Amino acid sequence: MSSDKVLTARGLRVEFGLPGGRVARAVDGVDLDVAPGEIVALAGESGCGKTTLARTLLGLERATGGEVAFGNVPLGRSTKALKAYRRQVQLVLQDPSGALNPRHTVYDAVAEGLRIHGITDDEPGRVAEALSRAGLRPPERFFLAYPHELSGGQRQRVVIAGALVLEPSILVADEPVASLDASVRGEILSLLLRLKEDAGLGALVITHDLGLAWSIADRIAIMYLGRIVEQGPVEQVLTEPRHPYTRALVSVLPDSPVAEPVVLAGELPDASRIPGGCRFRPRCQEVAAGNALKVLDQCEGVDPAVLGPDAEPHLVACHLDRALRDPARMSG
Incomplete structure (x- = not known):
């Protein structure tokens, strides 16, 4: 994987202070890569840290530890550094109605990024090209339209056009089709796939929907x-x-x-009360069924990192999984 335009997180941590001196570890040691030309889905239950991770990758949330980098260059905190970075890594929000100012025309909504970045050459042509790439054709027809005059799918395309106008390498899309009906969802997902295939655009797609991940992603990361x-x-x-x-x-x-649906036991996860050892252990169906007895000491004592052989792209943070793949660990 070429590193010149890869978005990376290494050992990323984000903590929030809570009343009573408690600390919520919303992101707790994440390694993740997203490259142009690939779509990575980030999936998990609500509250698992997906959105906080996305905001930190975009520089909207300050990391407590670890590093975000683009093309091997660590993300800076200065206004100049963040502006340059956000031309390459753009956000697509899940609610197009909330993302668009109701008093701005489509033209102004898409041109806003150009104006923020001081890009003045051929503004109408750039806006028209972005709208066309987002599937709003002929683009001039939409220039003077207001958000309330558009369908939900058209509004989401305007949001995507607003990201595309800066010609980024990576999109970070937080539940990009959650507010759309089923037929429009398919159209927006097809658009993201076309942008990947035709323009080499990469995307990190935040979702709780594994069916969506299956239909669009090259790789998937499961967060808990x-x-x-x-x-x-x-x-x-x-x-x-x-x-x-x-x-x-x-x-x-x-x-x-x-074979059978799995109903997870125990309390829902709470980032301010992360258990010792494997953080999933209190809800683990394998522990509850007694299938992990021979590695239970490890489950109770060590939070496993996502590890695997160098040649293996499928990585898992589970003591039982590693033991099953190395029988000597089970018989010891």
Whole structure:
């Protein structure tokens, strides 16, 4: 993977102070890469840290530790550094109605990024090209329209055009189709795929919908309580899920490779009360069923990192998974 335009996170941590001196570890040691020409889905339950991770990758949230970099250049905090970075890494919000100013025309909404970045040459041509790439054709027809005059799908295309006008390498899309009906969802996902194929645009797509991830992503990262617990090629992870949490998520999909739906026990995750050892252990169906007895000391004592052989793209943070792949660990 060429490193000149790759968005990377290494050991990324984000903590928030809470009343009573408590600390919420919303992002707790994440490693992640997104390159132009690939779509990476970031999936997990609500509250697992997906949106905080996305905001930190965009420089909208300050990291407590670790590093965000683009093309091997660490993300700076100065206004100049952030402006240059955001020409390459652009945000697409999930709610187009909230993302668009109702008093701005489509033209002004798309041109806003150009004006912020001081790009003055051929503004009408750049706006028209961005709208056309986003599937709003002929683009001039939409210049003087206001958001309330558009359908939900058209509004989302305007939001995407506002990102495309700066010619970024990576989009960070937070639940980009969550507010749209099923037919329009498919159109927007097809648009993202076309942008990937035709322009080499990459994307990190934040979603709780594994079906969406299956239809659009090249790779998927499963997040639980601030950490990536499994990641790899989307087809491999979703047809051969190895982490108990991933298996639980996959078990409710139509035609799931997991034989029976998995109902997770225990309390919902709380980033201010992360348990010791493996953070998933209190809800783990394998622990509850007694299938992890021979590695339970490790489950209780060590929070596993996402590791795997160098040649293996499918990585899993689970003591039981590693033991099953290395029988000597189970018999010891």
